[in-house]
Amino acid sequence: MNDDAWTNDAQRFLDGDGDPPADADERARAGRFAAEVAMYAADLDVPSADLDARVLAAVRARAARRAWWRWFVRPHRLVIRPALAAAAAVVLVVLSAGVARMIGPGAPPVPAPSASGSDGVLVRFEFVAPAAHRVSLAGSFNGWNDSTLTFSHGTQAGVWTVTVALPPGEYQYLFVVDGERWIPDPTAHAQVKDEFGQTNSLLVVGPRGVVRS
Amino acid sequence: MAAGAAPAVSDADVVERVLEGDVEAYGVLVERYRAAFGRFAVGLCGDADLAADAMQEAFIRAFDALATCERPDRFGAWFHRILRNQCVNHRTRRRPHELLDEVQVAAPHRTDERLRRAEIRAAIQRAIDELTREQREAFVLRHLEGRPYGEMADLLGEREDTLRTRVHRARDLVRRRLEGLL
Numbered sequence: 516m517n518d519d520a521w522t523n524d525a526q527r528f529l530d531g532d533g534d535p536p537a538d539a540d541e542r543a544r545a546g547r548f549a550a551e552v553a554m555y556a557a558d559l560d561v562p563s564a565d566l567d568a569r570v571l572a573a574v575r576a577r578a579a580r581r582a583w584w585r586w587f588v589r590p591h592r593l594v595i596r597p598a599l600a601a602a603a604a605v606v607l608v609v610l611s612a613g614v615a616r617m618i619g620p621g622a623p624p625v626p627a628p629s630a631s632g633s634d635g636v637l638v639r640f641e642f643v644a645p646a647a648h649r650v651s652l653a654g655s656f657n658g659w660n661d662s663t664l665t666f667s668h669g670t671q672a673g674v675w676t677v678t679v680a681l682p683p684g685e686y687q688y689l690f691v692v693d694g695e696r697w698i699p700d701p702t703a704h705a706q707v708k709d710e711f712g713q714t715n716s717l718l719v720v721g722p723r724g725v726v727r728s
Numbered sequence: 729m730a731a732g733a734a735p736a737v738s739d740a741d742v743v744e745r746v747l748e749g750d751v752e753a754y755g756v757l758v759e760r761y762r763a764a765f766g767r768f769a770v771g772l773c774g775d776a777d778l779a780a781d782a783m784q785e786a787f788i789r790a791f792d793a794l795a796t797c798e799r800p801d802r803f804g805a806w807f808h809r810i811l812r813n814q815c816v817n818h819r820t821r822r823r824p825h826e827l828l829d830e831v832q833v834a835a836p837h838r839t840d841e842r843l844r845r846a847e848i849r850a851a852i853q854r855a856i857d858e859l860t861r862e863q864r865e866a867f868v869l870r871h872l873e874g875r876p877y878g879e880m881a882d883l884l885g886e887r888e889d890t891l892r893t894r895v896h897r898a899r900d901l902v903r904r905r906l907e908g909l910l
Contacts, residue, residue, distance in 0.1 A: 519900065519904055521896070521900060526896050548902075551848050551852070552852065555853075556771075559776070569784055570788060570791075573784070574751055577791065577792065578749075637737060637753055639759075667760070678759075
């Protein structure tokens with residue numbers, strides 16, 4: 516065995532494509548290597564949710580600048596009736612005087628960002644379940660199907676998230692852990708009993724966002 | 729409402745919303761890909777703070793260039809390319825990593841096992857630093873993120889057997905750096 520390199524068996528094993536190497540020393544070394552690298556990866560200090568807020572603050576500012584620029588370069592049609600000519604002239608003078616201010620930081624108003632679009636409101640569900648292997652979302656919005664909306668791991672250990680577009684309305688839902696346990700959302704604003712006596716979490720979505728969750 | 733009428737929001741849906749002016753929707757992509765690629769960024773930059781800076785810059789650049797994303801359904805792969813470039817740029821700003829002797833001096837209270845763990849961690853970090861850029865990317869994706877070769881090929885735009893060769897060579901080098909510690 517070349518002491519400086521892995522055997523082909525070990526490489527295949529470490530690729531997840533083969534059995535552990537037949538040679539006992541190489542097998543043990545490959546096992547320790549995989550374990551040590553996995554621990555190294557687990558110890559890495561990955562970017563936290565603070566990053567999201569910083570990015571969103573930056574892109575909001577950029578979007579505001581873009582909106583101002585679009586407004587500035589867009590052709591504007593100005594209709595002046597003869598009877599209002601004098602008033603229009605005054606307005607033009609005022610506008611001219613205000614150009615310098617407009618170029619400065621006092622940008623025209625930017626349309627408020629709306630969480631609602633043609634496909635509904637974006638609703639983010641979060642659930643902390645460190646021991647779970649799979650978490651899904653079932654509710655009146657997907658026919659209580661526990662296989663269509665699967666949570667993803669967040670960067671924080673044990674935190675699961677999924678984002679769903681929902682039209683305005685009132686919904687009941689539960690989290691499904693490992694396909695077996697149906698659990699109400701502990702952070703929901705309200706829990707309600709259904710006709711079978713089961714406790715469900717309640718979510719109310721308005722046209723501009725979540726009203727109650 | 730019909731069953732399955734509320735699918736998880738796809739990347740393409742979010743990109744469309746953002747391009748229509750819904751800036752807040754971009755937060756969905758930021759959260760999604762910070763979680764998916766955070767470990768890759770740290771592994772590539774070799775420093776958590778630099779990785780966070782690189783990732784922030786990458787998200788802002790992606791936002792600025794979002795209209796040029798030709799396949800919004802593959803936003804992840806597109807963003808990954810931007811992130812890789814940012815990590816390479818930020819990596820050049822990194823301070824030399826602390827030497828193993830400094831780890832020992834700074835932590836005299838550590839038990840033998842904890843000291844051994846610190847030695848191994850430092851050795852792995854040094855080994856990753858010594859890899860070529862291509863080897864480092866492949867090793868980080870395979871071993872620190874645990875991605876299968878097919879997914880790696882999709883993200884990096886390379887053939888699977890090419891990536892397999894890079895990972896094998898990287899593994900040999902990391903093994904040499906861990907000699908006596910395993």
